[in-house]
Amino acid sequence: MKKNLWNKYTDEQLKELSDVTEQYKNCLNECKTEREAIEFTIEKAKEAGFKDLKEVISEGKKLNTGDRVYACCMNKSIALFQIGKEPISHGMNILAAHVDSPRLDIKRNPLYETDGLAYLDTHYYGGIKKYQWVAEPLALHGVIAKKDGSVVKVNIGEDENDPVFLVTDLLVHLGAAQLEKPAATVIEGEKLDILIASKPLDESELKDEKDAIKANVLKLLKEKYDMEESDFQSAELEIVPAGKARDCGLDRSMIASYGHDDKICAFPSLLAMLEVKETEKTSCCLLVDKEEIGSMGATGMQSKFFENMVAEIVALTEGDSNVKVRRALQNSKMLSSDVSSCYDPLYAEYFTRRSTATIGFGITFNKHTGSKGKNGSNDANAEYIANLRKIMDDAGVGYQLVEYGKVDVGGSGTIAYISANYGMEVIDCGISVLNMHAPYEVGSKADVYEAYRAYKAFLRNA
Structure with a gap:
């Protein structure tokens, strides 16, 4: 049952929520372009002990449990890895989002x-x-x-x-x-x-x-x-x-800003990746470019960049093996995070109320996206959704299972279907926003915080 999150938080959680969302507002101000977002990410990653994968390779070193590395593609996309206790060929837990905006x-x-x-x-x-x-x-x-x-x-x-x-x-x-x-x-x-x-x-x-x-x-x-x-x-x-992210509403419960799509998913993904340590499986945070124009090009999800970097990680942990690269990808689980539509009472005729996300009610999971008959969509498996429900419920995370809008009105796509081509478990998830793709979008602070909590639970327990 979907519930408004604000009344469930303890004083300690409200303090943490405030800290996370203030960091997020700073990210919005500093990261208006994909290049700025990647520069920001590298700075934070280095502070958290991540090393440039190129340097590890050039020094002829191997990677061991707990090691943290990042790989950057043309200053517009990045993949961060933390080596888990299990072999990477057993699969990774991957948080993916995009950093370009309209x-x-x-x-x-x-x-x-x-x-x-x-x-x-x-x-x-x-x-x-x-x-x-x-x-x-x-x-x-x-x-x-x-x-x-x-x-x-x-x-x-x-x-x-x-x-x-x-x-x-x-x-x-x-x-x-x-x-x-x-x-x-x-x-x-x-x-x-x-x-x-x-x-x-x-x-x-x-x-x-x-x-x-x-x-x-x-x-x-x-x-x-x-x-x-x-x-x-x-x-x-x-x-x-021009201008900074601002609190929205007399209660300051929301944030109005350019670039929520998709920094509102990219930032909590990054923050969770930086904070979660000692995982069973190798963790990955993948932030890519070009999603808004079809994920094409060398820095988009359709390029071989991510696959190539996984191959490098396999070579530095289990030895050079093409089949282990394939296993690592196929055995992985991904949260492909992007903004979702948000029910707007002023435009109620475009939504199915019971199937549309509500602002402030938690992270969204979309079994499928696409439009008009699920065209162009990834369609997550029921077993994977059940696994995610258990992870979120055990962690006390608020979430919503939603769709975009009325069936014949329109729809959208993300990078999920591209990752699914490897045979891995993938679901579209993220945060609902008002005014999507407008110069100023509106997102809930509670949803940002809940996404951060959800991503941490996923990295630890998926």
Whole structure:
């Protein structure tokens, strides 16, 4: 029976909840991009005694029970391992989540000037409602990779003294025709360009009267980042909502922030991984990129990165053996964590009430995701769900068995089906959020805490 969690907590648990969620808010503020999330993860992992797997291999060392290592892929995905008492070929307990979020990406040749204003051209990333991204303060995060091999970090718009950026919208006084358009096209993708400047370069510095505002932007970028216009071609610059995570509600029971999808699952997974020691089975925390666009590419779940790193771990514990790698993967159990839909009374017609998650009622388990007939879904085995129910009940964890919404309305997919290709036990789980994929999403502090408790119980007892 689903229950609101707040009344069950002891004073000690409420104190721990506050500590966990304050750490999580800090994570949200520091980790708005996948690169920032991986940098944050490596820092925390090193503090907890994890060593770079590359260094272990280069030193010719073996891995033993209790050893902790991490492997990073292109600064956008990471796998952390803690060697258990049992051979890894007996399987691992894996916590998986993704660290990319919907956003606007800067194009390769983005900077242009027109009619007294300068803009950066963008291409949206992931599934967004485009109209939600206009007339909101935005920040610029990312890196500029230069031909000399140097990589410069960019972060503009987060400090209170920084400028912010905007996507402009048509004034309502002239918007009658615009407002008659369907929501999907009221703002078109090519109109999501970022307003960045309106001041021209001083005439004494101009070599050409054309595009004086653009010239001033290039001057500022040169002074700040020693950047040429051509360096946009090898830059990864992302536009995200500016500002910090904030407590939401008079009771401060919720958190409003950009990037809950999927930091709200990635952070408690990481925290559980860092804290749980001396496990029977090898523990793993896998944080990947590109989930919002199909998990493709070298840093997405569909790449061979994770499989390759498991092979390295097997070689350093049981010896080089392809069949043991296959056994390690097939014998594993995974919680594939991602945000779930949350019942919203204002949009009740899109949900089946008894089958939809309620905010503040605990971690979610989705036997399947997909849409319209479970299409594209992993479908967890009943025996595995029963095992998880026992683990959660024994640990006193609040949880919900849920679905996304009404059957023919829509649905979603995660990385679970990809991991299931190895034959391992996988279930979709996570935390329900309001406003999913919006610039600001809302999640419950109680659900974050309960996920943290659930992940610890899973690593110890699965």
